[in-house]
Amino acid sequence: MSGSTFGLLFRVTNFGESHGPAIGCVIDGCPPGLELSEADIQPDLDRRRPGTSRHVTQRNEPDAVEILSxxxxxxxxxxxxxxxxxxxxQRSKDYGNILDTFRPGHADYTYWRRYGLRDPRGGGRSSxxxxxxxxxxxxxxxKWLQQRHGTTFAGWMTQLGDVTIPFEDAAQIPVNPFFAPAGEAKVAELEAYMDALRKSGDSVGARLKVVARGVPVGLGEPLFDKLDADIAHAMMGINAVKGVEIGDGFGVVTQRGSEHGxxxxxxxxxSNHAGGVLGGLSTGQDLEVSIAIKPTSSIRLPKASVNRAGEPTSVETFGRHDPCVGIRATPIAEAMLALVVMDHVLRWRAQCADVALPVPPLAGRIAPQA
Structure with a gap:
């Protein structure tokens, strides 16, 4: 299947299906000499893996990574x-009822129309x-970016359904199941919200923010390979993402030029209204990206659909699903941003590593001067 490889110099080819024996990837272009073991990779997989709270799918996968080469x-x-x-x-029997029908909002119909057949178990390749x-x-x-450039990545949830989440304390992000930068009261509100949603059989969307700090200046390419264009491409490649904003995003519509620049x-x-990118090149400021994630398509409530013969039917999805796929998406968004930055660092190194200027680059964001 085409479209399974991401990146130009740091290339990642993704393989497997949701209910196959295994999933994985091949990374081509990683520089030699990086100290690497499974222990460097497992913590991020543990942040993403299913079954970590009652608010996500109860599919109990350890997601233990193996380095084969x-x-x-x-x-x-x-x-x-x-x-x-x-x-x-895997519990493939949970999907027996959708072999001949299509779940609304899911990729069942489009995969079938493109390839003439599909793997219905957990969505197969579209999972x-x-x-x-x-x-x-x-x-x-x-790991490579942190060691070579001091670049770090962080993400958090800013909205769950119609509940907005103010940024109160970064230390709270890793200690609650929502990756929410909020205190106990807000987390309790989110838990009650999800408990009610799960009982109703419905689902909801989410909004996340992900930031890269310590980004080198000048990453990106003119015109069609701009850094922000590649970031948008990467984020839209994440399942269920329907919107991407760089910096102030759609908020720029109401801004004046005197404010935005x-x-x-x-x-x-x-300031950093541009989100760390000017003309498609990094400014050295924080890269700031927000993504909108749609409600989970696999829900218990019956919805109208058709079967492969084009006849009307009703679909009710069984199996184990996230009432909000956005809850586990923070480490995914961080990873995709890291892959974009990594690829562009190697591209910059290949073409512009010998460029020297007489003055150092500007620092990051500071308080506006009076």
């Missing part, structure tokens, strides 16, 4: 790195389970 005596060799994640908790290998690849990119001062930029 590309590492010798604990260091990357520069050859392809194969990462394997075995599926251990969000295939984000796990990308998270694994992103962990490799994160980020002023430059000797000490650095005065």
């Amino acid at each position: 590309g590492v010798y005596e604990g260091r990357t060799t520069g050859t392809p790195i194969c990462l394997l994640i075995r599926n251990t908790d 969000a389970r295939l984000t796990a290998p990308m998270v694994a690849a992103g962990a490799v990119a994160k 980020d002023e430059m001062l000797p000490a650095g930029f005065a």
